[in-house]
Amino acid sequence: MYAVDNRCPHLGFPLHLGSLCDGLLTCHWHHARFDICSGGTLDPWADDVPVHDVRIEDGSVWVSRRPRTSRRTADDAARLREGLEQNIGIVIAKAVVGLMEAGYPERDIVRIGIEFGTGVAGGWNSGLTILTAMARILPKLDRNGKILALYQGLLHVARNSAGRPERRLLGPLPQGDVSLERLASWYRNCIEVRDTQGAERILLTAIGLGATDDQLRSMMMTAATDHVYLDGGHTVDFHNKAFEALELVGPELRVRVLASLVPLLSNPSRSEEQHHWQAPVDLVGPLRQAFASLEDGLPEKRRPLAPEEEERLLGLLLADRPLETIPALSALLADGCHPAELARMTALAAAERMVRFHTQNDFGDWIAVLHTFTHAHAVHETVTRCDDPLPVRALFHSAAAIYLDRFLNVPAAPRPNAAGSPGEPADKLLELLDKRQQVNEAAAWAAGYLRGGGDPDALINTLGHALLREDAEFHSFQLLEAAVGEYESWNGRSDAFAERARETLLLAAVRYLAAHAPTARETPHTARIAQRLNRGERLFEE
CATH class of the missing domain: 1.20.272 (Zinc Finger, Delta Prime; domain 3)
Incomplete structure (x- = not known):
């Protein structure tokens, strides 16, 4: 006599509806096979089934109510x-x-x-x-x-x-008398000629010599910004995310995390080689002029933007005058404005593009404004943590990309009117997102919720569920995290400009997620099954 849990550990199908042959119990749902004695499965995707001890006394079968082993x-x-x-x-x-x-x-x-x-x-x-x-x-x-x-x-x-072999690192250079400054120069040269093997050895050498995360960020971000808007902004975004991952998991994984960035630089697209960055308006020449001034460094004394400067800069970033925007950014930097303040403004302008994105645009154009926004967010995070002036070049890349997205606001969608009712719970938004193309309706509801005194934290949690209940594509995950990060950067201020900025960032997230919902929702369904199995629920018997 043997006893096992009656729920197949794969998806909970009743095992008593299966069959037993030669000591193997087969579930008839997906044909997972289990050793009836130990509960072990021949199919790793199914997991082992819990086994209960059995004792026979005087013709009666006694089964322990607790499984033989509990998962640790x-x-x-x-x-x-x-x-x-x-x-x-x-x-x-x-x-x-x-x-x-x-x-x-x-x-x-x-x-x-x-x-x-x-x-x-x-x-x-x-x-x-x-x-x-x-x-x-x-x-x-x-x-x-x-x-x-x-x-x-x-x-x-x-x-x-899936399907990728284990990564083999090359190893550092032999220990010698070389400075981090020289290694950084070598690294840039290797990246310039797309020599990722040489770059990897230099990076590992710098780590071995005790370079700090800030020094490594400066070295790698400088190389990643030597060319304009690499891979449509993904290169800078991925670099930023890798350094954020290091902050989460600790320095023990520094080598493998940072070395994983080097292959990205083997053949990225360089935007200065693309036609729309050079015509009908040449952006590359003015950008290079601005970058030349950064070679001399930035003022040591930093200051925040004044309120009137915020309004003026936001308007300029969203205007059709890039040849004014680029020198204006240079002038603000030279006057001591902190790069992080300017980067926060570019991220806000990129979010405004999403709020004003008209649904009559081609659906695929959502990705264009998304790339600009997530790049601007990555730049903001980078210059907040990095004092080196050269990575600040990415700030100008963001500003130019915002200009290039201008056609997506022609015509511009009106800013949402309040449509929500004060006192409605935040998860009311999920009902709207059960229908397709509720972009404007969802944004109007969210605007009403916020203006009616709704809890922004509850709305952010709801936006998380709006994303995570879908079979979301990569960009939607990027979007939500960037929007939440930029939203928090405006906390601590209660003035009208900051209040509008926070609303803009949340509305951008609402509109993008609404445009990409609903989906089949297969992925979260799997997670729900796992949770119900863990609670001991009878998924199919009921």
Whole structure:
């Protein structure tokens, strides 16, 4: 006599409806096979089924109500690694649920994914970016949202890593008398000629010599901004996300995380080589003139933007006068304005493009304004942490990209009128997003919610669920994290300009997510099954 749990650990199908042959119990739902004695599965995607001890006394069969072994935290951590290696969503989901229920630190769950994803060939990818982005918004989500965020991030890491071999690092140069300044110069030269092998050895040498994260960020971001708007902004965004991942997981993974960025620089597109950056208005020449002044450094004394400067700069960034915008930014920098203040303004202008994006535009053009916004956010995060003047060049790249997106606001959609009712719960928005193309309706509701005194934190949590309940594409994850990050950068100010800026950032997120919903929602369905199995629910018997 043997006893096992009656729920197939794969998706909960009743095992008593299966069949037993030669000691193997087969589930008839997806044909997972289990050793009836140990509960072990022959199909790793199904997981082992819990076994209960049996005792026969006087013709009666006694079955223990508790399974023979209970899953430990170490088992779930190992199972998560197996799920990532085998790219099995249900295994990843059950491991995440088990770890969260056991109180395993969220940072350590993220670390498992970062360690795995940076250990395969191909370099930093969209899956690692999604996982890092979701890790950064975890504090804004409720418990169920956190589980979904971790699961979605880890699942995308597994998908992006599937089929790739283990990454083999080249190793540093032999130890010698070389300065970090010279290594940085060599690194730039290697990237310029697309020599990623030489660049990797130089990077590892710099790490071995004790370079700090700030020094490494400066070296790598300088090389990544030597050319204009590499890969449509993705190169700078991915670099920023890798350094954010390091802040989450700690310095022990510095080598593998930063080395994963080098392959991205093997053959990126360089925007100065593209026609629309040179005609009908030449942006490249004025940009190079502005960059020449950065070679001399920036003023040591920094100041914030004055209120009138904020209004004027926002208007200029959104205007059709790029040959005025570029020197205006240079003048503000020379006058001591902090680059982070200017970068925050470019991110706000890019968000305004999304708020005013007309739905009569081609649907694919949402990606154009999205790229500009996420690039501007990455620049803001970078110049906030980096004092080197050369990465500030990316600020000008953002400003030029905002100008190039001007056609997407012709005609400009009107700013949303308030349509929500004060007192409505934030999750009312989810009902609107159950229908397609509720872009303007959802934005109007959100504007009414905010202007009616609704809780912004509750709305951000709802936006998290609006994203995580979908089979969302890469850019939607980027968008939400960037919008939340930029929103928080305006906290601490209660003036009208800051209040409008916060509203703009949330409305940009609402409109983009509404444009890309609903989907089949298969991915979150898997996570819900994992949660119900963990609670012991009878999924199919009911």
